[in-house]
Amino acid sequence: xxxxxxxxxxxxxxxxxxxxxxxxxxxxxxxxxxxxxxxxxxxxxxxxxxxxxxxxxxxxxxxxxxxxxxxxxxxxxxxxxxxxxxxxxxxxxxxxxxxxxxxxxxxxxxxxxxxxxxxxxxxxxx
Amino acid sequence: xxxxxxxxxxxxxxxxxxxxxxxxxxxxxxxxxxxxxxxxxxxxxxxxxxxxxxxxxxxxxxxxxxxxxxxxxxxxxxxxxxxxxxxxxxxxxxxxxxxxxxxxxxxxxxxxxxxxxxxxxxxxxxxxxxxxxxxxxxxxxxxxxxxxxxxxxxxxxxxxxxxxxxxxxxxxxxxxxxxxxxxxxxxxxxxxxxxxxxxxxxxxxxxxxxxxxxxxxxxxxxxxxxxxxxxxxxxx
Numbered sequence: 001x002x003x004x005x006x007x008x009x010x011x012x013x014x015x016x017x018x019x020x021x022x023x024x025x026x027x028x029x030x031x032x033x034x035x036x037x038x039x040x041x042x043x044x045x046x047x048x049x050x051x052x053x054x055x056x057x058x059x060x061x062x063x064x065x066x067x068x069x070x071x072x073x074x075x076x077x078x079x080x081x082x083x084x085x086x087x088x089x090x091x092x093x094x095x096x097x098x099x100x101x102x103x104x105x106x107x108x109x110x111x112x113x114x115x116x117x118x119x120x121x122x123x124x125x126x
Numbered sequence: 127x128x129x130x131x132x133x134x135x136x137x138x139x140x141x142x143x144x145x146x147x148x149x150x151x152x153x154x155x156x157x158x159x160x161x162x163x164x165x166x167x168x169x170x171x172x173x174x175x176x177x178x179x180x181x182x183x184x185x186x187x188x189x190x191x192x193x194x195x196x197x198x199x200x201x202x203x204x205x206x207x208x209x210x211x212x213x214x215x216x217x218x219x220x221x222x223x224x225x226x227x228x229x230x231x232x233x234x235x236x237x238x239x240x241x242x243x244x245x246x247x248x249x250x251x252x253x254x255x256x257x258x259x260x261x262x263x264x265x266x267x268x269x270x271x272x273x274x275x276x277x278x279x280x281x282x283x284x285x286x287x288x289x290x291x292x293x294x295x296x297x298x299x300x301x302x303x304x305x306x307x308x309x310x311x312x313x314x315x316x317x318x319x320x321x322x323x324x325x326x327x328x329x330x331x332x333x334x335x336x337x338x339x340x341x342x343x344x345x346x347x348x349x350x351x352x353x354x355x356x357x358x359x360x361x362x
Contacts, residue, residue, distance in 0.1 A: 001184075001247040002223035002261035003139050003191055012138065012203055012217040052209035053151025055312040056173065070212050087212045117173070 017090040024048075024084070024092070026077050030099040030108060034080055037064060045074070045081035048097070048110070050088035056117055056125050058091060060110050090114075127232045128278075129258070130270035134287060135226035136199040137259065140190040142214035149183060149190070152206060154297055154319065156310040162187040165240050165249050169305050170202060171315030175296040175322075178205050180287060180305075182249060182257060184240055193249070193257060195287045196221065223261060227268035230255040230278055254282055280349040283334050290332050290346045290354060298322060299356055301332035331359045 026034065038044055047068055049061035065083070072083040084092055096111040115125035140149065150157040155168035164185050170178040179198040184191040194202055199219070207217065229248075234256060240249040245264045249257040260266040278284075285291050285301035297306050298319065306319055322328040332346070335355045347354040 001137070001191060001242075001259040002220060002263075003137075003186065003189070004218060004220040004223055012207065012219055017208070050211055051151070051213065052148055052206075052211065053312065055314065055317045057152075057209060057314045059151075059312075085212050 016087075019086040020089050020093050022073055022075060022084045022089050022093045022095075024075060024077070024082065024094070025096045026080065026082075027096060027098040029101065030097045031078055031080065033099045033108070038080070042079050042081065045083045046097075047072070047083045047085075048092060048095075049085055050091050054125075056115075058125050060125075062108055127229050128270040128274065129227050129229045129268040130272055130275040131268040132226040132228050132257070134195050134197050135224075135259075136194045136196045136219070136221045137224050137226075138192045138194065138199075139218040139220055140192055141188070141216045141218070144213040145190050145215050146185075148206075148210070148213055148215045149181075149192070150310070150313075152209065152313055153181065154302075154306045154310075154313060154315070156307040157183060158310075160185045163239055163241075165238060165251065167251060167305050169297045169302055170205060171297065171313070171319070172205075172293075173314055175315035175318035176293050177291055177295055177297060177300060177302075178202055178293065180291055180302065182251060184247070184249060191259075193226070193259065197288065198293075201293070224259055225262050225264075225266055225268075227258045227266060228255055228275065229258055230270075230275060232256060252284075254278075254284070276347050277349050280334055280347055280352050280354050283332065283354065285332055285354070286347070290356060295330070295356065296322075296328075298328040299330035299332065303328075329358060330356050332356050 044064050047063045047065045050058050051061050053059050070085045072085050075082045091114055094113045098109045098111055100106045100109050146157055153168040153170045162185050167182050169180050179194045179202045182193040234250040234253050237250050240247055246258050246260040246266055251257050290300045333355055334352055337353055340355050340357055344355040344357045345353045346356055
């Protein structure tokens with residue numbers, strides 16, 4: 001098998017969507033829950049990433065971080081710093097970060113106008 | 127053992143720390159936990175659970191070598207590359223550097239591994255056949271005839287790309303149920319396949335039939351006396 005790894009053949013052309021300036025909103029309930037998570041320390045940021053996988057092809061990846069190596073856009077809403085990786089900005093423009101308060105399936109939820117479909121658990125979208 | 131050229135082959139190298147997880151998240155078989163020297167087949171499926179391509183993944187240690195099909199490579203890459211996003215995955219097409227053939231009617235004692243013999247990589251895909259990959263510079267004789275290979279496939283009910291395996295079928299109807307892992311978690315098409323399995327209603331199945339037993343439009347591989355066909359399962 002010749003894997004071409006001794007040389008450096010060109011990689012397959014990857015579809016790189018245009019970076020868009022993301023607009024997003026955070027519901028009042030989500031802001032309250034983020035306030036509980038962050039405490040008084042507003043130097044931390046909420047990183048909203050997208051990974052491949054899940055029933056619908058993409059899954060959200062929410063993290064509270066100090067910083068990230070990823071190239072990101074920073075959006076500040078009511079003192080909350082939100083980081084959006086440029087690579088997934090096309091998938092996240094217009095989202096609303098909500099919080100669903102229930103025993104099963106509760107937690108942060110992303111309402112995404114770009115999603116054509118999403119799976120039952122709400123973590124995956126396409 | 128007879129060998130037949132496998133011209134509808136593509137070979138891509140998937141590099142990066144996220145490569146295995148990336149394939150696992152987009153295909154039907156469980157890939158996480160694979161180690162160097164192992165191979166595993168998996169099916170990339172659409173949101174309707176239709177087959178995009180059957181892939182054989184060779185774990186090479188620092189990277190993955192993925193055998194897929196030349197006829198489906200564009201569809202496969204169009205499916206996966208938009209989903210790389212920020213993940214550490216790079217894909218390189220090395221198809222033109224390699225030659226491919228199938229050695230069949232063998233009795234592999236080890237399945238799911240590969241080894242290098244005489245500069246040819248022998249991938250022990252199943253008990254009955256191996257996938258051989260060699261650099262184009264290596265002498266690798268494949269003089270078998272496809273008609274005989276197809277008779278062997280019919281006898282052993284082995285589905286093949288372009289025959290049973292196509293974008294019209296889902297893995298269960300194409301005879302690839304063994305590549306649908308039931309406990310691996312979500313991937314595109316998983317909900318539909320899980321529902322079909324749990325309800326015992328997968329619609330069509332692949333069968334070896336005697337010629338003339340079913341309408342010709344259902345036959346996927348024609349043989350001299352027997353054929354393979356994909357027909358609706360009347361037991362459901």
